[in-house]
Amino acid sequence: MSVTNSSTIARKPHHTVAAPAWRVPAAxxxxxPAYFRWKVILxxxxxxxxxxxxxxxxxxxxxxxxxxxxxxxxxRQVRVGQRGRKFTIHxxxxxxxxxxxxxxxxxxxxxxxxxxxxxxxxxxxHLDELPQLLNVLKGEMSLIGPRPERxxxxxxxxxxxxxxxxxxAVPPGVTGLAQVNLPPDTDLDSVRRKxxxxxxxxRRAGPWLDIRLFSGxxxxxxxxxxxxxxxxxxLRRKVTIPAIPEGVSSGENGxxxxxxxxTPTSVLIQAAGDPAKGDGDPSxxxxxxxxxxxxxGSVKPR
Numbered sequence: 001m002s003v004t005n006s007s008t009i010a011r012k013p014h015h016t017v018a019a020p021a022w023r024v025p026a027a028x029x030x031x032x033p034a035y036f037r038w039k040v041i042l043x044x045x046x047x048x049x050x051x052x053x054x055x056x057x058x059x060x061x062x063x064x065x066x067x068x069x070x071x072x073x074x075x076r077q078v079r080v081g082q083r084g085r086k087f088t089i090h091x092x093x094x095x096x097x098x099x100x101x102x103x104x105x106x107x108x109x110x111x112x113x114x115x116x117x118x119x120x121x122x123x124x125x126h127l128d129e130l131p132q133l134l135n136v137l138k139g140e141m142s143l144i145g146p147r148p149e150r151x152x153x154x155x156x157x158x159x160x161x162x163x164x165x166x167x168x169a170v171p172p173g174v175t176g177l178a179q180v181n182l183p184p185d186t187d188l189d190s191v192r193r194k195x196x197x198x199x200x201x202x203r204r205a206g207p208w209l210d211i212r213l214f215s216g217x218x219x220x221x222x223x224x225x226x227x228x229x230x231x232x233x234x235l236r237r238k239v240t241i242p243a244i245p246e247g248v249s250s251g252e253n254g255x256x257x258x259x260x261x262x263t264p265t266s267v268l269i270q271a272a273g274d275p276a277k278g279d280g281d282p283s284x285x286x287x288x289x290x291x292x293x294x295x296x297g298s299v300k301p302r
Contacts, residue, residue, distance in 0.1 A: 032169050033204075044139065047136035074091070081168075141172050143173060144213050167199070176198065177200060179217070180226075181236070181237050197237060216229060216230065
């Protein structure tokens with residue numbers, strides 16, 4: 001399993017595979033504050049209150065999507081939740097129905113041609129995320145937390161980035177500290193920056209931080225300028241990521257490039273080896289994600 005550079009694509013036979021089912025022991029992850037023990041009650045209560053006005057909006061958006069493009073209005077996709085548990089996330093479909101028929105799983109790019117005209121508007125105002133309130137109500141997600149990733153990408157990124165699985169210590173969120181500070185992922189460095197912010201949130205989460213993040217997300221939807229919004233709410237963060245430690249490489253078997261960013265089209269999901277030998281189980285690589293690598297990167301308020 002590797003994240004490779006585009007120059008290696010032609011040389012390496014590869015095929016897309018679903019990551020094997022696995023669970024991450026709590027002892028191997030960051031220890032979240034006691035706040036998370038009762039946070040789920042607050043999440044479900046607020047999600048229920050938001051769904052009351054949200055359901056008519058969801059129905060209207062589904063109708064609009066169905067009228068303007070072929071395919072279902074609700075998009076369902078498997079994501080990885082707390083401690084590696086998989087769940088089905090719900091979103092308003094913003095891409096063509098056959099968006100990944102030819103390419104397989106790839107990251108969304110800026111001005112992605114797969115996104116429909118209506119989808120661009122929904123994404124601009126983050127309205128496509130509204131159905132995830134159902135996931136929060138079911139206890140699969142939280143309103144605030146690290147964004148859930150696809151199993152295909154988690155399996156690759158866990159091998160490429162030390163400490164990546166720490167973000168699975170808490171339930172995934174609809175929005176989070178990383179989302180209000182950073183743009184969507186485009187390469188390994190952007191993933192590492194978000195990981196640093198996700199780890200900061202896991203360590204410092206509390207009611208006041210969640211209130212500020214929820215308020216900041218709502219105000220961003222209404223296009224309140226970030227240049228003063230984030231400082232006023234105390235959410236502005238400057239993230240510094242170190243070079244990859246010696247002996248840890250993003251290339252296959254440790255012999256790949258030292259730190260060449262992977263682009264969305266060069267993230268290859270390859271067979272992880274024989275699961276019976278432990279090659280496909282993240283716990284068999286625990287030495288590469290030991291506790292001293294937690295919170296990969298440093299975060300400073302600014």
